[in-house]
Amino acid sequence: MNPGCDATVQFHDDLGDDPCTFHCALPAGHMGDHEETGQVNGETYRVTWQGTPTTEDQIEFALREYLAKRASIGRAAELAGLSVQEIIEQVVKRGIEPHWDEQVIREALGE
Ligand SMILES: [Zn+2]
Numbered sequence: 542m543n544p545g546c547d548a549t550v551q552f553h554d555d556l557g558d559d560p561c562t563f564h565c566a567l568p569a570g571h572m573g574d575h576e577e578t579g580q581v582n583g584e585t586y587r588v589t590w591q592g593t594p595t596t597e598d599q600i601e602f603a604l605r606e607y608l609a610k611r612a613s614i615g616r617a618a619e620l621a622g623l624s625v626q627e628i629i630e631q632v633v634k635r636g637i638e639p640h641w642d643e644q645v646i647r648e649a650l651g652e
Pocket residue numbers: 546547548565566567571574575576
């Protein structure tokens with residue numbers, strides 16, 4: 542939509558069924574946090590989010606989504622920037638009880 546920074550961030554409500562995506566409106570290559578400002582129902586909002594989440598942050602987020610069953614293992618891997626094999630290693634390493642199902646197996650096998 543704009544030639545600037547194309548970073549986005551997504552928020553979900555508690556039920557995970559109402560995702561909302563914010564798009565950074567700052568110029569490409571800007572320093573610091575990403576930012577979107579706009580208006581909803583006449584109210585000005587300003588959303589900022591951390592520029593470069595660490596891999597660890599991404600993994601934590603991805604595993605939370607996975608545990609809440611909002612993300613499949615394949616989607617969690619994508620969120621964490623890891624391969625399916627690597628995210629499975631993280632699941633095992635953290636002692637998380639995986640909820641394997643047929644879908645997971647298909648994804649692990651590359652669909
Ligand atoms: Zn940005």
